[in-house]
Amino acid sequence: MQxxxxxxxxxxxxxxxxxxDNVIRTKDAPDKCGLSVNGVWFNNRSGEPYSMVxxxxxxxxxxxxxxxxxxxxxxxxxxxxxxxxxxTLPTFLGDSLEERIMKWLAYKKQGIGLMDxxxxxxxxxx
Numbered sequence: 001m002q003x004x005x006x007x008x009x010x011x012x013x014x015x016x017x018x019x020x021d022n023v024i025r026t027k028d029a030p031d032k033c034g035l036s037v038n039g040v041w042f043n044n045r046s047g048e049p050y051s052m053v054x055x056x057x058x059x060x061x062x063x064x065x066x067x068x069x070x071x072x073x074x075x076x077x078x079x080x081x082x083x084x085x086x087x088t089l090p091t092f093l094g095d096s097l098e099e100r101i102m103k104w105l106a107y108k109k110q111g112i113g114l115m116d117x118x119x120x121x122x123x124x125x126x
Contacts, residue, residue, distance in 0.1 A: 003033045011047075082108060090116040 005017040023033045044050040084104065086097065093100040093114070107114050 001031055001033055082113075088115070088119070090114050091119060092116065 003020045003023050005020055007015040025033055042050050089100045089104055093103040
């Protein structure tokens with residue numbers, strides 16, 4: 001089975017492009033081929049073109065946004081809260097205070113609370 005491409009203009013004009021050279025086929029059924037990327041166009045009762053994909057585009061956008069916010073909530077969930085003694089943040093986490101806080105929070109979210117007991121101001125229990 002071969003797949004051919006054509007363009008329909010209005011109700012009576014057809015432009016035949018010819019046989020498609022690059023048709024994706026499965027190993028199980030090498031003699032069968034699917035539709036092209038553009039798919040099938042339908043006309044509604046008034047004769048105007050109607051696309052189900054185009055009609056559901058708003059719903060797809062809402063679904064994508066809902067998935068994005070859900071994934072963001074899951075990614076940002078973690079510990080309830082913690083106290084941070086700013087002068088005792090390990091200096092090896094970054095040059096600026098903001099960078100050290102962000103890296104410390106990232107480690108804390110993974111379950112590791114880093115501290116550097118050799119840093120000035122830390123308790124050295126060893």
